[in-house]
Amino acid sequence: MLDLDHVDAFYGDSHILHGVSFTVRDGEVVCLLGRNGAGKTTTILTVMGYLHPRAGAVRYNGRDIGALSPYAVARLGFGFVPQERGIFPSLTVRENLTVFARGGRGDDWTLERIFVLFPGLKARERNLGFQLSGGEQQMLSIARALMLNPSLLLLDEPSEGLAPMIVQEIVQILHRLKGEGLAILLVEQNLRVALALADRHHVMNKGEICFTGNSAELESNDFVLRNYLSV
Amino acid sequence: MELLVAQLLNGLVYGVLLFLMAAGLSLIFGLMNVVSLAHGSFFMLGAFLGLAIVQVTGSFWIALVLAPLAVALLGIVMEVLFLRPLYARGHMDQVLLTFGFTFVFYDLVQTVWGRIVLRLPTPAILQGTVDIGAGVFSAYRLFLIGFGFAIAVLLWLLLERSRIGAMVRAGVDNAAMAAGLGGNIALLFTGIFGFGVALAGLGGVAAGPTLGLYPGMDTDILIPAFIVIVIGGMGSLRGAFVGSLLIGIADTFGKAYLQSIALFLIYLAMTVVLLIRPQGLFGIRYADAPPSAVARTMPPSTKATRAVGLIVLAVLIVLPFGLPDYPRALIAEIYIFAIFAMSLDLILGFSGLMSLGHAAFFGLGAYAVAVLGVQFGLDAWIGLAAGVALAAAGAALIGFFCVRTGGIPFLMLTLAFSQLVFSVALKWRDVTGGSDGMALAEQPSFFGFSLSHSLVMYFMTLMFFVAAYLGLRRLIDAPLGHVFVGIRENEPRMAAIGYPTLAYKLVAFTIAGAIAGLAGGLYVIYNGFISSDAVYWTASGDILIMTMLGGAGTLIGPPIGAAVFLLMKNVASSYSEHWLAIIGTAFICCVLFFPGGIWGSVQKLRGKAAP
Ligand SMILES: Nc1ncnc2c1ncn2[C@@H]1O[C@H](COP(=O)(O)OP(=O)(O)OP(=O)(O)O)[C@@H](O)[C@H]1O
Ligand SMILES: [Mg+2]
Numbered sequence: 001m002l003d004l005d006h007v008d009a010f011y012g013d014s015h016i017l018h019g020v021s022f023t024v025r026d027g028e029v030v031c032l033l034g035r036n037g038a039g040k041t042t043t044i045l046t047v048m049g050y051l052h053p054r055a056g057a058v059r060y061n062g063r064d065i066g067a068l069s070p071y072a073v074a075r076l077g078f079g080f081v082p083q084e085r086g087i088f089p090s091l092t093v094r095e096n097l098t099v100f101a102r103g104g105r106g107d108d109w110t111l112e113r114i115f116v117l118f119p120g121l122k123a124r125e126r127n128l129g130f131q132l133s134g135g136e137q138q139m140l141s142i143a144r145a146l147m148l149n150p151s152l153l154l155l156d157e158p159s160e161g162l163a164p165m166i167v168q169e170i171v172q173i174l175h176r177l178k179g180e181g182l183a184i185l186l187v188e189q190n191l192r193v194a195l196a197l198a199d200r201h202h203v204m205n206k207g208e209i210c211f212t213g214n215s216a217e218l219e220s221n222d223f224v225l226r227n228y229l230s231v
Numbered sequence: 232m233e234l235l236v237a238q239l240l241n242g243l244v245y246g247v248l249l250f251l252m253a254a255g256l257s258l259i260f261g262l263m264n265v266v267s268l269a270h271g272s273f274f275m276l277g278a279f280l281g282l283a284i285v286q287v288t289g290s291f292w293i294a295l296v297l298a299p300l301a302v303a304l305l306g307i308v309m310e311v312l313f314l315r316p317l318y319a320r321g322h323m324d325q326v327l328l329t330f331g332f333t334f335v336f337y338d339l340v341q342t343v344w345g346r347i348v349l350r351l352p353t354p355a356i357l358q359g360t361v362d363i364g365a366g367v368f369s370a371y372r373l374f375l376i377g378f379g380f381a382i383a384v385l386l387w388l389l390l391e392r393s394r395i396g397a398m399v400r401a402g403v404d405n406a407a408m409a410a411g412l413g414g415n416i417a418l419l420f421t422g423i424f425g426f427g428v429a430l431a432g433l434g435g436v437a438a439g440p441t442l443g444l445y446p447g448m449d450t451d452i453l454i455p456a457f458i459v460i461v462i463g464g465m466g467s468l469r470g471a472f473v474g475s476l477l478i479g480i481a482d483t484f485g486k487a488y489l490q491s492i493a494l495f496l497i498y499l500a501m502t503v504v505l506l507i508r509p510q511g512l513f514g515i516r517y518a519d520a521p522p523s524a525v526a527r528t529m530p531p532s533t534k535a536t537r538a539v540g541l542i543v544l545a546v547l548i549v550l551p552f553g554l555p556d557y558p559r560a561l562i563a564e565i566y567i568f569a570i571f572a573m574s575l576d577l578i579l580g581f582s583g584l585m586s587l588g589h590a591a592f593f594g595l596g597a598y599a600v601a602v603l604g605v606q607f608g609l610d611a612w613i614g615l616a617a618g619v620a621l622a623a624a625g626a627a628l629i630g631f632f633c634v635r636t637g638g639i640p641f642l643m644l645t646l647a648f649s650q651l652v653f654s655v656a657l658k659w660r661d662v663t664g665g666s667d668g669m670a671l672a673e674q675p676s677f678f679g680f681s682l683s684h685s686l687v688m689y690f691m692t693l694m695f696f697v698a699a700y701l702g703l704r705r706l707i708d709a710p711l712g713h714v715f716v717g718i719r720e721n722e723p724r725m726a727a728i729g730y731p732t733l734a735y736k737l738v739a740f741t742i743a744g745a746i747a748g749l750a751g752g753l754y755v756i757y758n759g760f761i762s763s764d765a766v767y768w769t770a771s772g773d774i775l776i777m778t779m780l781g782g783a784g785t786l787i788g789p790p791i792g793a794a795v796f797l798l799m800k801n802v803a804s805s806y807s808e809h810w811l812a813i814i815g816t817a818f819i820c821c822v823l824f825f826p827g828g829i830w831g832s833v834q835k836l837r838g839k840a841a842p
Contacts, residue, residue: 048411050411070407070410071410071411071413071414071415074410080412088400088408089404091404095400095401096401098394099397099414100398100401100409100413100414144412145412148413
């Protein structure tokens with residue numbers, strides 16, 4: 001469904017992504033790994049239309065979306081969970097969830113279903129965004145993306161800076177989403193989370209993809225683990 | 232007691248009108264990160280369109296509904312056609328563009344309705360007075376207070392209780408995130424701009440029967456509205472409301488009981504709030520737009536450019552001999568403003584800080600010459616030296632507070648400080664002459680030559696201009712100048728490699744202030760006269776325009792901008808009554824078609840031509 005084809009991306013004059021190619025198929029969880037500054041977030045931002053590829057193409061169901069704005073990309077059915085979570089601080093938890101919510105096809109995510117999956121958010125329903133803890137913000141950011149009823153979920157380091165117990169909770173939630181057949185593009189530095197969830201892994205280094213494989217292949221590749229993932 | 236109640240109610244009336252202005256301004260700023268100087272113009276247009284509608288239909292109420300809608304339409308056209316292409320470019324271009332529109336609208340109103348103060352008729356049923364227990368009060372004014380509060384409540388409900396309101400708040404919090412969730416930010420921007428403009432138009436109509444209608448009512452309401460949102464917090468409706476009532480009441484009581492220092496106190500309050508809580512009383516944060524497209528690199532001076540420079544200088548030396556008095560004097564004025572514009576460019580183009588208060592330092596230099604000359608009989612050249620020192624000291628002091636900030640807070644803070652200086656110049660009449668100004672007793676002489684001779688004046692100003700140009704050129708080519716540019720390009724990096732960036736910015740600000748003081752002092756020597764108008768914020772706006780018009784970030788641009796601006800002003804005003812509209816249109820075209828200013832565009836062309 002999502003297809004990156006030799007994408008080059010820049011911040012101003014600095015060339016960050018060099019010929020990045022990978023594919024996310026229907027119902028698949030694909031993980032991008034790599035050290036700090038490898039270009040993972042840049043890749044996600046390029047997919048979302050915050051940056052536009054200067055060479056290569058980003059395709060969604062065959063259509064070139066490289067020139068679209070974030071607004072147009074989101075409307076195609078992308079659920080974006082940014083690295084900094086992007087909670088609206090002056091909106092309540094409930095408003096954060098509903099403000100840009102959209103109906104999807106068939107099995108829609110509704111507030112009720114969200115609150116079943118994220119009971120913690122139900123308790124905080126009337127709190128303002130800035131009053132949430134880091135874990136709650138991450139939950140809210142994921143829940144908010146689900147309220148768009150996306151076909152593809154983009155998650156940028158959902159486990160970053162969170163306590164192990166909360167990471168565990170998030171992994172379980174993502175597992176359930178995967179079980180329901182939702183396609184996910186996941187950025188992770190936490191190898192355990194990546195191995196637990198993803199069907200395929202792409203390891204990035206200096207803006208290039210330097211390894212592609214499934215969990216077993218990644219686990220057994222000491223060179224990649226040592227040099228590109230600091231394990 | 233009765234008087235007190237009456238003052239309080241008058242304060243509320245003014246506060247309510249301010250709120251209608253400030254609410255839109257604040258939302259537009261908070262959501263779109265756009266500083267719209269044209270917001271006062273929409274207030275004025277609302278009032279005059281209201282008058283036209285009353286004249287046709289005879290009904291105030293129809294005007295109260297239709298005029299804001301008409302103004303909103305105009306605002307929407309302006310946003311879609313003119314502002315939208317500029318969002319990616321940053322504040323400088325937006326300020327220049329909306330400033331251009333204020334000129335055009337001012338001229339429009341002046342042309343259609345003339346310059347006399349008009350008044351909207353008070354609607355028939357509100358013509359009488361009402362006994363409110365503590366005295367009688369105009370029914371219309373009471374209505375205004377109720378109306379304003381009702382609008383405030385409606386706005387609050389809309390913003391806090393509706394989904395559209397939530398979208399707006401989400402956009403204010405984080406527009407990029409909202410877009411990434413599929414929020415149609417472009418539509419939201421247009422909607423809020425139109426809505427804010429409609430509120431301003433509504434305020435204009437509502438103010439019509441009490442404040443009167445005249446060209447110039449735009450800036451008279453814009454500046455207090457700016458103060459309101461600075462104090463209340465940008466992007467916060469509650470801040471706009473509380474700030475408006477505070478300023479409305481403080482202004483009314485101040486004018487009644489403190490007269491001359493009221494203005495000073497209000498600007499002082501604004502300055503203090505900005506220093507203690509830069510985000511305002513209710514604001515959450517300031518968003519910062521990307522730095523504007525200033526011309527990036529200056530080609531180093533080569534033999535060729537030096538030769539061209541010498542030729543230009545030779546032409547400038549020969550030029551006045553073939554000219555009559557008037558153009559000589561005009562060019563001398565251009566030299567002075569070229570110095571002024573180059574000084575601003577040191578902070579704007581070379582340090583990336585956008586000041587809307589640079590006239591303060593011009594004023595300090597000017598008043599030093601005038602006051603020392605008139606009150607103490609000191610020689611103008613001693614006054615000039617003192618003026619430069621005073622301006623440098625003032626800039627060091629003001630800069631100490633301002634350079635900590637950047638972007639819009641910097642713009643607001645410099646505006647606040649310069650208005651503080653303005654209020655002193657305006658109200659300390661015994662010393663400064665206030666708005667009537669003060670005149671030098673006699674034209675000083677220059678090395679024994681009388682400056683009343685236009686040739687002497689020409690060469691004196693040319694000399695100072697060349698000296699200032701060469702001095703600044705050396706400064707910018709020197710290591711210090713590279714640090715300034717480095718800070719503009721990437722401040723965190725400069726800080727990371729060990730430069731005390733704040734100190735450098737303060738140095739730039741102080742030097743810029745000193746040179747502005749020099750220009751101000753020369754201006755008094757040239758003009759023989761100074762009044763508080765020279766330090767009003769529009770003077771800061773003019774010099775900002777000249778600098779950007781010519782090309783910020785280049786040293787040649789500002790003099791070109793000063794020349795174009797003053798020539799246009801003088802030539803256009805002698806051939807056409809509509810010179811304001813002509814100049815305004817020129818700014819608008821300049822922003823749209825010559826990003827980076829005239830010289831910036833020339834350089835870009837040259838860059839393209841040469842590999
Ligand atoms: N706004 C920007 N302007 C210029 N360069 C940037 C910008 N943001 C990131 N970079 C650079 O781009 C490179 C890739 O950054 P990116 O954020 O994509 O890394 P990442 O893999 O997401 O790292 P992390 O794990 O720390 O989030 C880095 O070298 C970074 O310095
Ligand atoms: Mg990242």
